[in-house]
Amino acid sequence: MSTISQIAIVEQHGLTRRGLESLLASSPLLRMVSTTAEPAQLQSRCEPGERLDVIVYGAPAASARSLTETVGALAACGRVLIIADFAGWQLVTDALRAGAFGCVSRQADEDELMRAVETVAQGGLHVAPGLATRLHTELRHPASTARPALARREMEALRLLASGLTHSQIGRRMNLTEATVSTYIKRIRNKLNVGNKADLTRKAIELGLLESTERTGPLSGGGVLGFSPAA
Known part of the structure; x- marks a missing residue:
């Protein structure tokens, strides 16, 4: 029962x-x-x-x-x-x-x-x-230090960039100008202390911003x- x-x-x-x-x-x-x-x-x-x-x-x-x-x-x-x-x-x-x-x-x-x-x-x-x-x-x-304080829109921009979108495509998705997206990405690089897209993608994975299906399929x-x- x-x-x-x-x-x-x-x-x-x-x-x-x-x-x-x-x-x-x-x-x-x-x-x-x-x-x-x-x-x-x-x-x-x-x-x-x-x-x-x-x-x-x-x-x-x-x-x-x-x-x-x-x-x-x-x-x-x-x-x-x-x-x-x-x-x-x-x-x-x-x-x-x-x-x-x-x-x-x-x-x-x-x-x-x-x-x-x-x-x-x-x-x-x-x-x-x-x-x-x-x-x-x-x-x-495991995280040894506090997580960087990314704003919600910055996290969304990082997720889209790590998913392979260009600045122009991100701008269309988020209803922003390409210049604004570039400003977001520059600010994200400074906060995360990274210098290239590969490192940004790795950080996005560590922060859990990419679902498994976006990277490797279901x-x-x-x-x-x-x-x-x-x-």
Whole structure:
């Protein structure tokens, strides 16, 4: 007989929160016990000795320290599944070390999210396909210093440049002049302390700005890094 998993949602955006609640409530194997906008609201409701099977946490764009501290606090209430952009400073390894059982990109589809929830509910570890290669890179090249503070538009320009686009093509994609794109790239070079496109591409990979499919094609077997608990 299947076990009903106790689940909670922490998501600050109302529309997204209601969408998550509607999706997860559609499963007969999940029972929604709490839906809140802020982590502190869920923490105040945690009963001593009781742990939720899954806490779906929609992480906002904040500092890396803030993310790990929040995940660590929520982990006291149950198994945390993070939904985040994981752009630039947001490290998958940091999230897992802080106590998360799963990481999913905000670009994930409904099926991917449900697979992640199911794995975490069973006590397993789930890292989404688009983040698996990034996790491998982070494990091979652990960050020893703080991540460079690239602005969102600078990260987008770097991603497009590393994907092979010219300054002119980037300008059309981002609705910028070619001169503005050149200024962005110059600023990025200075911040990252690199001198050529090859080094910029390597930095883009290290920062997780390139999905695995952009570099090497789809990961074999769907690319999900999922570890289920031993039977």
